[in-house]
Amino acid sequence: MVADICDENGWRLRGARSLAAESLQIHLTGIILPSLCQDDDVFHWVIDGDPMPHYSASRTWEGRATKQSTVSLLVQHSVWFKMATPRHAFLMWIAHNDRMPTRVRLSSWGLGTSTSCCLCDSALETRDHLFLGCEISEQIWKLVLRRLGYTHSAFMTWTSFIEWISLKDSTTPLILKKLVAHATIYNIWAERNKRMHQEISSTPPTIYKLIDHNIRDTILEKKKIKKSFKTLMLSWLRNV
Numbered sequence: 001m002v003a004d005i006c007d008e009n010g011w012r013l014r015g016a017r018s019l020a021a022e023s024l025q026i027h028l029t030g031i032i033l034p035s036l037c038q039d040d041d042v043f044h045w046v047i048d049g050d051p052m053p054h055y056s057a058s059r060t061w062e063g064r065a066t067k068q069s070t071v072s073l074l075v076q077h078s079v080w081f082k083m084a085t086p087r088h089a090f091l092m093w094i095a096h097n098d099r100m101p102t103r104v105r106l107s108s109w110g111l112g113t114s115t116s117c118c119l120c121d122s123a124l125e126t127r128d129h130l131f132l133g134c135e136i137s138e139q140i141w142k143l144v145l146r147r148l149g150y151t152h153s154a155f156m157t158w159t160s161f162i163e164w165i166s167l168k169d170s171t172t173p174l175i176l177k178k179l180v181a182h183a184t185i186y187n188i189w190a191e192r193n194k195r196m197h198q199e200i201s202s203t204p205p206t207i208y209k210l211i212d213h214n215i216r217d218t219i220l221e222k223k224k225i226k227k228s229f230k231t232l233m234l235s236w237l238r239n240v
C-alpha cells in the first residue's frame with residue numbers, strides 16, 4: 001500500500017532502477033505526503049490526458065496502441081485475447097517487450113548480480129535464452145510441443161516463437177496454442193524465480209505437469225461461459 005512506503009519523514013523508496021522509476025521518484029518528492037492528507041484515497045485513471053470515470057481495459061489498450069504503432073495487430077491478438085488468463089497474458093506482454101528483470105537486465109541496472117542463467121548456470125540470462133534457448137526450457141518446450149502435436153521441439157528466435165503463436169495451422173486450435181504458450185512462459189519464469197529466491201528447483205517433467213494443470217483448469221473454467229472451449233479439452237487431451 002502507499003501507506004507502507006511513506007511515513008512522517010517522507011518516502012521510503014529503494015533506489016530507482018530505471019529512468020521511469022527515477023522520474024516517478026522526482027515527481028513524488030514534489031507532492032504532499034499521503035500520510036499527512038486527511039481525505040479518503042480515490043483512484044484517478046487518466047489516458048492520454050483525459051480523466052476517465054472508471055478503469056477501461058479497452059481504452060487503456062487504445063491509448064497504448066496509438067503510442068506504440070510498431071505493435072502489430074497479430075501480436076496484439078496473440079497476447080491480449082478475450083479468453084486469456086490475465087496473469088499469464090500480462091507476463092507474456094512484459095516478456096514480449098523484453099522488460100523482464102532477467103539477470104542480464106538486473107546487471108545492466110548496476111545491481112552487481114551474476115548474469116548467469118538461473119536454470120542452467122551456463123549462459124547469459126537474457127529473455128531469449130531463458131525462455132527459448134536454455135536447455136531446461138528446451139526440454140519443457142519439447143514436452144509441450146509434442147503434446148500439441150507438433151514435430152518441431154524448440155524455437156530458434158523470439159520472432160519465430162511469436163509468429164508461431166500468431167498464425168493458424170492445422171495441427172492445433174490457435175487459442176489452445178496461445179493459452180499453452182502463455183502458460184509455458186509463465187511457468188518457466190516461476191521456476192526461474194523459485195530457483196533464484198528460494199533455491200528450490202523442479203525438473204522439466206514436473207514443470208510440464210504444472211502447465212498441463214494450468215491448461216486443464218483454464219479450459220474447465222472458460223467452458224462455463226464459452227461452449228467452444230469443450231472441444232479445446234479434447235484437443236489438449238488427444239496426445240496425453
Ligand SMILES: [Zn+2]
Pocket residue numbers: 117118119120121122123129130133134135136
Ligand atoms: Zn539457461
